[in-house]
Amino acid sequence: xxxxxxxxxxxxxxxxxxxxxxxxxxxxxxxxxxxxxxxxxxxxxxxxxxxxxxxxxxxxxxxxxxxxxxxxxxxxxxxxxxxxxxxxxxxxxxxxxxxxxxxxxxxxxxxxxxxxxxxxxxxxxxxxxxxxxxxxxxxxxxxxxxxxxxxxxxxxxxxxxxxxxxxxxxxxxxxxxxxxxxxxxxxxxxxxxxxxxxxxxxxxxxxxxxxxxxxxxxxxxxxxxxxxxxxxxxxxxxxxxxxxxxxxxxxxxxxxxxxxxxxxxxxxxxxxxxxxxxxxxxxxxxxxxxxxxxxxxxxxxxxxxxxxxxxxxxxxxxxxxxxxxxxxxxxxxxxxxxxxxxxxxxxxxxxxxxxxxxxxxxxxxxxxxxxxxxxxxxxxxxxxxxxxxxxxxxxxxxxxxxxxxxxxxxxxxxxxxxxxxxxxxxxxxxxxxxxxxxxxxxxxxxxxxxxxxxxxxxxxxxxxxxxxxxxxxxxxxxxxxxxxxxxxxxxxxxxxxxxxxxxxxxx
Amino acid sequence: xxxxxxxxxxxxxxxxxxxxxxxxxxxxxxxxxxxxxxxxxxxxxxxxxxxxxxxxxxxxxxxxxxxxxxxxxxxxxxxxxxxxxxxxxxxxxxxxxxxxxxxxxxxxxxxxxxxxxxxxxxxxxxxxxxxxxxxxxxxxxxxxxxxxxxxxxxxxxxxxxxxxxxxxxxxxxxxxxxxxxxxxxxxxxxxxxxxxxxxxxxxxxxxxxxxxxxxxxxxxxxxxxxxxxxxxxxxxxxxxxxxxxxxxxxxxxxxxxxxxxxxxxxxxxxxxxxxxxxxxxxxxxxxxxxxxxxxxxxxxxxxxxxxxxxxxxxxxxxxxxxxxxxxxxxxxxxxxxxxxxxxxxxxxxxxxxxxxxxxxxxxxxxxxxxxxxxxxxxxxxxxxxxxxx
Ligand SMILES: Cc1cc2nc3c(=O)[nH]c(=O)nc-3n(C[C@H](O)[C@H](O)[C@H](O)COP(=O)(O)OP(=O)(O)OC[C@H]3O[C@@H](n4cnc5c(N)ncnc54)[C@H](O)[C@@H]3O)c2cc1C
Ligand code: FES
Numbered sequence: 001x002x003x004x005x006x007x008x009x010x011x012x013x014x015x016x017x018x019x020x021x022x023x024x025x026x027x028x029x030x031x032x033x034x035x036x037x038x039x040x041x042x043x044x045x046x047x048x049x050x051x052x053x054x055x056x057x058x059x060x061x062x063x064x065x066x067x068x069x070x071x072x073x074x075x076x077x078x079x080x081x082x083x084x085x086x087x088x089x090x091x092x093x094x095x096x097x098x099x100x101x102x103x104x105x106x107x108x109x110x111x112x113x114x115x116x117x118x119x120x121x122x123x124x125x126x127x128x129x130x131x132x133x134x135x136x137x138x139x140x141x142x143x144x145x146x147x148x149x150x151x152x153x154x155x156x157x158x159x160x161x162x163x164x165x166x167x168x169x170x171x172x173x174x175x176x177x178x179x180x181x182x183x184x185x186x187x188x189x190x191x192x193x194x195x196x197x198x199x200x201x202x203x204x205x206x207x208x209x210x211x212x213x214x215x216x217x218x219x220x221x222x223x224x225x226x227x228x229x230x231x232x233x234x235x236x237x238x239x240x241x242x243x244x245x246x247x248x249x250x251x252x253x254x255x256x257x258x259x260x261x262x263x264x265x266x267x268x269x270x271x272x273x274x275x276x277x278x279x280x281x282x283x284x285x286x287x288x289x290x291x292x293x294x295x296x297x298x299x300x301x302x303x304x305x306x307x308x309x310x311x312x313x314x315x316x317x318x319x320x321x322x323x324x325x326x327x328x329x330x331x332x333x334x335x336x337x338x339x340x341x342x343x344x345x346x347x348x349x350x351x352x353x354x355x356x357x358x359x360x361x362x363x364x365x366x367x368x369x370x371x372x373x374x375x376x377x378x379x380x381x382x383x384x385x386x387x388x389x390x391x392x393x394x395x396x397x398x399x400x401x402x403x404x405x406x407x408x409x410x411x412x413x414x415x416x417x418x419x420x421x422x423x424x425x426x427x428x429x430x431x432x433x434x435x436x437x438x439x440x441x442x443x444x445x446x447x448x449x450x451x452x453x454x455x456x457x458x459x460x461x462x463x464x465x466x467x468x469x470x471x472x473x474x475x476x477x478x479x480x481x482x483x484x485x486x487x488x489x490x491x492x493x494x495x496x497x498x499x500x501x502x503x504x505x506x507x
Numbered sequence: 508x509x510x511x512x513x514x515x516x517x518x519x520x521x522x523x524x525x526x527x528x529x530x531x532x533x534x535x536x537x538x539x540x541x542x543x544x545x546x547x548x549x550x551x552x553x554x555x556x557x558x559x560x561x562x563x564x565x566x567x568x569x570x571x572x573x574x575x576x577x578x579x580x581x582x583x584x585x586x587x588x589x590x591x592x593x594x595x596x597x598x599x600x601x602x603x604x605x606x607x608x609x610x611x612x613x614x615x616x617x618x619x620x621x622x623x624x625x626x627x628x629x630x631x632x633x634x635x636x637x638x639x640x641x642x643x644x645x646x647x648x649x650x651x652x653x654x655x656x657x658x659x660x661x662x663x664x665x666x667x668x669x670x671x672x673x674x675x676x677x678x679x680x681x682x683x684x685x686x687x688x689x690x691x692x693x694x695x696x697x698x699x700x701x702x703x704x705x706x707x708x709x710x711x712x713x714x715x716x717x718x719x720x721x722x723x724x725x726x727x728x729x730x731x732x733x734x735x736x737x738x739x740x741x742x743x744x745x746x747x748x749x750x751x752x753x754x755x756x757x758x759x760x761x762x763x764x765x766x767x768x769x770x771x772x773x774x775x776x777x778x779x780x781x782x783x784x785x786x787x788x789x790x791x792x793x794x795x796x797x798x799x800x801x802x803x804x805x806x807x808x809x810x811x812x813x814x815x816x817x818x819x820x821x822x823x824x825x826x827x828x829x830x831x832x833x834x835x836x837x838x839x840x841x842x843x844x845x846x847x848x849x850x851x852x853x854x855x856x857x858x859x860x861x862x863x864x865x866x867x868x869x870x871x872x873x874x875x876x877x878x879x880x881x882x883x884x885x886x887x888x889x890x891x892x893x894x895x896x
Contacts, residue, residue: 036842036851036852036854037851037854044871044872044873045851045871046849046851046869046870046871047654047869048869051871051872148515148516149515149516151515152514152515153515154514154515154517154518156515157515157516157518157519158518164519165518165519165520166520167520168519168520169519169520169521169522169525170520170521224872225871225872225873225876226872226873228871228872228873228874229872229873229876231873232873232874232876232877232879233877235877236877245896246896247854247896248842284539284542285542285546288539288540288542288543288544289543289544289546289547295538295540300538300540301533301538303536303537303538303539303540304532304533304534304535304536304537304538304539305529305530305532305533305536306532306536306539308539315660320783366872368872369872389549393552393553393583393585393586394586394614394615394617396553396586397586397588401658401659401660404660405659405660408660419661422660422661423661423783425658425660425661426654427660431549431550431553434546434549434550435550435553435554438546438547439546440539440542440545440546451521451525451528452525452526452528452529452532456516456519456522457525457526457529
């Protein structure tokens with residue numbers, strides 16, 4: 001039987017960084033992917049003359065070239081930075097409430113305050129206070145809280161994280177309401193709730209403001225050629241370091257002996273032995289479908305307090321015109337037909353027409369994805385998978401076109417005429433996400449990111465020696481968190497390997 | 508995080524309540540074990556990777572065509588959109604290969620798929636299916652796939668289907684779909700065949716057109732016997748202008764042999780139909796890549812090259828033969844479905860050497876950059892080394 005130090009199951013973001021980190025640090029690694037292409041969510045597909053980015057709307061954590069942030073370093077350490085071309089988006093987003101509101105915010109913490117104060121002069125003081133508090137809470141969350149966690153010192157909480165302590169875990173809409181009074185102003189500030197997948201009623205303030213602060217400070221970024229280019233770059237780097245990749249080759253069993261990982265059985269029946277497994281698949285799949293032994297009680301206890309998170313319907317459009325011709329001026333637009341306060345999560349569990357959508361026009365990022373004079377535009381509406389699971393198979397296609405059509409109707413109110421320019425259109429639903437990611441309910445950010453799902457309340461899943469989970473379900477959803485989760489998991493394994501080697505040397 | 512770590516967090520506003528909520532959920536919540544097996548079960552109903560099929564009936568329609576009525580062995584047949592195909596896997600005297608066939612039955616028919624196979628001159632798989640496959644035989648296929656189907660988001664309600672030969676298969680499925688689902692769509696089918704004896708589904712299609720106002724059928728024969736009384740001749744812009752009312756306002760489906768498709772497309776463009784309103788069904792690898800723009804000068808289609816599969820072996824091949832075919836003939840497999848460059852399933856990595864990628868090869872921008880090719884339409888014009896990962 002072939003032996004590997006580690007087997008990584010799944011080449012999504014978490015699997016790619018885990019495998020590349022392991023291999024580049026001398027740990028002989030096998031990377032398995034069910035599909036014929038790496039990336040999981042981070043992929044693209046071609047229809048006719050158009051290439052469609054599947055998932056990346058804005059990448060966080062890169063930082064400008066002269067002020068590089070954590071992801072730039074990670075990509076550089078893992079040998080992919082020089083294999084990809086990064087592009088910065090200068091606008092944060094445009095928000096359109098058709099017929100009522102249309103505002104574009106720059107990707108700058110001071111810039112948005114200025115823009116908002118000009119638009120809502122009566123609230124200028126409130127805006128300043130809210131953003132002052134926001135930056136403090138975000139900084140304390142990222143810098144101070146890890147120290148408190150490490151030392152478990154309540155005095156440090158008071159001295160290092162006073163604002164986080166008072167505001168950090170409160171629901172976002174409460175904090176917003178305490179400072180801001182105009183619903184339209186809240187609409188302009190709030191759209192990034194969608195990046196956590198939980199409306200502001202339930203979204204923890206520190207998470208929300210952390211996202212807004214991070215995109216303003218480190219800017220939204222993209223890759224030329226889409227996120228597929230970085231997924232493929234990871235494979236290059238992994239292979240250069242001597243790693244083995246198998247596509248079209250799912251893992252069908254994680255093999256154990258006495259609660260310790262011993263190997264992995266592949267889809268084709270072949271078995272390999274290994275000391276460590278990193279699963280980038282959902283832990284629900286990992287522990288219920290892949291593990292060859294009953295699910296450990298500690299893991300089931302963790303699952304009991306979880307809920308499956310949100311998925312999405314995406315409409316991928318190839319248009320026969322340039323974005324300007326239908327009024328698209330930014331890469332990212334949020335469109336909603338009601339105020340932020342009226343966003344109803346229950347609706348996302350039904351097939352009712354969407355009231356909220358996001359538009360991304362990739363021409364502003366990479367002109368080569370569409371032929372000259374044409375454009376690539378993606379529409380997204382968040383939705384839970386359960387709405388789709390009960391659609392009978394024979395009604396699936398009609399249902400997806402109906403819902404996709406309703407999403408286009410919503411967006412058409414912001415960008416009139418878009419429908420007449422459609423030259424290619426594909427609709428992906430939560431069932432498509434389920435198919436391509438092997439993920440329960442098609443969840444795109446893993447478990448529902450409510451308060452008790454946050455990092456303050458969670459331990460890594462334990463119970464099987466040598467088995468680790470890395471990805472959106474165990475970190476948080478999104479590109480940066482999943483890249484970092486894979487990297488951190490690999491570091492943990494490398495430390496264990498080192499300790500083992502030391503021990504072996506002593507014997 | 509251990510409990511001792513949590514004590515410092517207890518002073519955070521909201522922490523204690525959240526922790527209590529978590530404990531409550533732990534006591535009351537489901538452990539989500541109902542998820543066991545759910546993802547594959549849900550997806551399998553729509554998009555099984557493989558389908559086990561059995562030939563339930565063989566309908567002999569014309570001297571050169573048979574329709575294989577396939578039923579599922581161990582699951583319900585997944586639904587499909589009219590125009591989609593399944594890729595049928597066969598083992599012919601030890602060679603594992605496959606060919607895509609459009610489903611010709613109605614999407615409303617949930618009990619079987621009709622696959623209509625016409626004998627291809629010099630064909631390999633079509634001969635096997637027509638000459639050797641019997642009722643009761645078992646075959647494996649992919650699930651239904653492909654993008655050559657009606658899309659209500661932008662196709663409108665005025666459709667014209669130009670079918671040549673076995674290209675009637677998806678046209679029949681589309682007509683039946685419109686009728687069975689009472690779709691408010693007008694479909695005009697212009698169906699061209701070489702010989703009057705070759706017209707597939709003739710009776711059924713004529714009867715559909717008679718009985719349904721929104722289905723229109725025109726048959727054309729290019730090599731008529733003396734005394735043939737119907738329309739004859741190759742498609743020309745003039746002929747299409749006669750047949751199609753307001754051609755610029757229609758959406759076109761083209762499916763037939765490559766020369767038929769090319770001619771039909773040129774005729775339509777001649778009538779001022781925008782390229783974007785014309786959909787052409789993919790049709791296998793180009794037969795004469797050496798005649799296409801971009802083919803390297805001085806290399807003939809029977810130029811001999813060596814193909815090395817990293818870590819697995821090597822063999823000789825001809826520049827004019829699609830890489831996937833020569834791989835299969837030499838016992839190397841790669842996943843595949845459309846065999847026409849579109850679906851990307853046969854993606855392999857070119858390590859060294861040069862291949863010719865025709866325009867039909869829909870390679871991602873990043874794949875071009877890192878050297879990935881679609882083996883089904885890649886032609887090795889020099890010695891090459893590839894990696895099938
Ligand atoms: C439409 C959409 C828009 C998004 N927008 C953004 C955005 O703008 N910014 C942002 O930061 N995030 C965004 N996200 C979220 C982000 O893409 C995901 O949270 C993240 O990519 C998840 O990564 P992951 O590591 O969990 O792996 P996944 O992407 O879930 O990949 C898991 C991989 O594991 C493989 N796998 C599963 N089971 C097996 C098995 N048994 N054997 C072998 N392989 C297996 C799967 O095939 C897959 O490749 C978006 C997601 C979607 C779908
Ligand atoms: S088999 Fe579809 S691209 Fe080759």
